[in-house]
C-alpha cells in the first residue's frame with residue numbers, strides 16, 4: 073500500500089471511529105437517567121394531580137357512568153402489560169384517564185404510567201389494534217422512562233440531588249419543568265418500536281400504531297408537529313418494517329368491538345369547550361386545521377402549553 077493510500081485509510085478509520093464515538097455518546101446521552109425509578113411514579117402523580125385539577129383544560133370523562141368505556145380501554149392496557157415485555161409493568165400504576173374533548177386527537181403519558189387519551193382520538197381511530205398500537209406507544213414512553221431521561225438533560229445536578237432526597241418542593245418544580253418538555257426523535261422512534269414489540273406478543277396486528285399515521289397521511293394536510301417529530305411516512309415504514317422483521321403472527325383488529333365502543337362515545341355529551349381549546353398548540357405558526365390533529369404524542373407537552381397558558 074502506498075503511503076498516500078495509507079493516509080486515506082488512516083483518515084477514514086479515524087473519521088469512522090469519531091463518528092461511531094459520537095453516535096454512541098449521543099445514544100448514551102439519550103439514555104442517561106439520574107432519577108431513581110421511584111421518582112417517575114412520584115412525578116407522574118404530581119402531574120396527574122395538576123391535570124385532574126384543571127377541569128377547564130382537561131375535562132375528564134368520569135369513570136362513574138362510563139364504566140364500560142374504561143373497562144374496554146383498560147383491558148387493552150392489561151393485555152399489553154401481560155406480554156412480559158413492558159418494564160415496570162408491575163411497579164407503575166398504569167392509570168388510564170379519558171379526556172372528554174372530541175376535537176383533540178391526542179394521547180399522552182406522564183412518567184410512572186399515567187396515560188391520558190382524548191375522546192377525539194378514540195373517535196378518529198377505526199379499530200382496536202390501532203388503539204392498542206397508540207397505547208403501546210404511550211406505555212413505551214413511560215416504561216422506557218423517556219421523561220426523566222429528558223429531564224436529566226435539562227435540570228441541574230443540585231436539583232437532581234434535591235429531588236433524589238425527596239425534597240417535595242423540588243419535585244413539584246421538576247414536575248412543572250416536565251410540562252412543556254418534548255421527547256427526542258430518538259425516543260419517539262423507540263416508542264414506536266416498542267409498540268410493535270409489545271403487540272407482537274398479542275393477537276393484534278403488531279403494526280397497529282402505523283394505522284394512526286396512515287389516517288393522518290390520508291387527510292392530506294401536514295400537521296405542524298412534523299417539524300419536531302419523525303416524519304409520519306418514515307414512522308409508518310419503520311413500524312411496518314419492524315412488524316415484518318419480527319415475523320409477528322397476530323392479525324386481529326377487532327373492528328366490531330371497536331365500533332361498539334365508538335357507539336358508546338357517541339352517546340356522551342361533549343363538554344362546551346372554549347373555542348381556543350380546539351387549538352391545542354404544537355406550534356406558534358400552526359394553522360387551526362393543523363392543530364386539530366396533533367400527534368398521539370406522548371409527552372405532556374401539547375397539553376402542557378394549555379396548562380401554562382397565561383390566563
Ligand SMILES: [Zn+2]
Nearest residue numbers: 260263369370
Ligand atoms: Zn410519542
